[in-house]
Amino acid sequence: MPTPPRGALIIGGGIGGLAAALALHRSGWRVQVLEQAAEFTEVGAGLSIQPNALRALDALALGDQVRARAVTDAPVGTRRADGAWLIRNDVDRLTRRYGPWATLHRADLLDLLRRALPSEVLRPGIEVHRVHPDGTVEHTGGTSTADVVVGADGLHSATRRSLWPDAPAPRYAGYTTFRMITPARPVEGSVESWGQGDRFGYAPLADGRVYCYAMVTAAQDGTGGLADLRRRLAGWHNPIPALLDSVEPDAVLRHDTYELPDLNTYVADRVALLGDAAHAMTPNLGQGAGQALEDAVVLARSLEAARTGDSTIVQALRSYDRARRPRTQMIARRSRQLGAMAGQTRPPVAAARDAALRMAPASVFVRSMHPVVGWTG
Incomplete structure (x- = not known):
């Protein structure tokens, strides 16, 4: 048998x-x-x-x-939060090397x-x-x-x-993560932006909507929702404020990061x-x-x-x-x-980080x- x-x-x-x-x-x-x-x-x-x-x-x-x-x-x-590039990937090179x-x-x-x-x-x-x-x-x-x-x-x-x-x-990792999907709008591709203690990323979905996420330095079990996130990132480069303005509060997921x-x-x-x-x-x-x-x-x-x-x-x-x-x-x-x-929060250290990233050859990021x-x- x-x-x-x-x-x-x-x-x-x-x-x-x-x-x-x-x-x-x-x-x-x-x-x-x-x-x-x-x-x-x-x-x-x-x-x-x-x-x-x-x-x-x-x-x-x-x-x-x-x-x-x-x-x-x-x-x-x-x-950077003001829109200046820290790392600009050669998208074709990345795809050829890794898929x-x-x-x-x-x-x-x-x-x-x-x-x-x-x-x-x-x-x-x-x-x-x-x-x-x-x-x-x-x-x-x-x-x-x-x-x-x-x-x-x-x-x-x-x-x-x-x-x-x-x-x-x-x-607890020291920050809270927000995730959301906004209504359809054109964006340049998958981009992440770094400030001092806060980060924001966005990427297009196949139906034209945009997947967004933010990581915000915060106390464990803290409060705050979409309105607070809009205030924190109000001065960041386009299209970040517009993306946040377009999403409804009940469409935002907020979780402490562990x-x-x-x-x-x-x-x-x-x-x-x-x-x-x-x-x-x-x-x-x-x-x-x-x-x-x-x-x-x-x-x-x-x-x-x-x-x-x-x-x-x-x-x-x-x-x-x-x-x-x-x-x-x-x-x-x-x-x-x-x-x-x-997520560096100290301005001098964040500035040194940004300068080092802008000077590094693109090949370093591909290999990394x-x-x-x-x-x-």
Whole structure:
């Protein structure tokens, strides 16, 4: 008799969880996805899929569909608050070296991932209480057991709390992030602008609307919404004030920014952490979703040896940990360092930063991207 397929239980139905489910499903695993929310939806705004993440989506056979829904231009560069260029990218050179970028709505990517999975594997409205290292999961629907459990349940992961009880708590990065999508208007491409402690970025979407984000130095659990953001950035270069004026207050998402201190392993027996549950990072490099997608592809490849009998699940998960932990923690560190530089609040230091960036050759910025976006799987 043929050996029945092994079972995988995915905790969390966001981008990372659905990508892991899809990668394992296509590798022959029986998969179930437990999602706490009542339905599999995404309330986020825009999303920049960089070349490394597009290659991960190609491995999931979704890359072409993403490109069809996205604006596929590389970022134009970085400006000062007054509009002067700090970094002006050679967009064609970036694309030739690394491949295209893709900007789309987060909900579009989640929809593609969800539709690629059989509906019966998706179990919304299930809250996980506890995860055990042998693959047993206690939840509001009862108890489930699988050959492997993937904790893709985000920054405040129940999986991580269960099996990494002594791990440091997420830490506040020192700034609040705003995200929004404005009505359609022409913009020059994907641009980020830096002031003193504040940053603003915008990128066009395929339907003409504009994805915008801002990072504002602020106290943890502070208050303030769109009106405060408009006041802070009123003197910034065009089209930033006009973009902020065009958006409705209820269309703005505001979240304090957290990151996860480094874990000493992403795996425990038959359980693996993935995405933000393993390595939540600041958004400065735009790599949160991209690293979750990479995780999903590498996890499925590592577990393929266990599915075919060439390795045990524990050995396969250790291989996943060796492959992913150094890279993701390196990217988290780079993102933190970039945030410290971009969010500089002291005027003399910010002025020195700006002068150094304007003097640096364009080739330096192209090469500096390679450790992050040059991943090929």
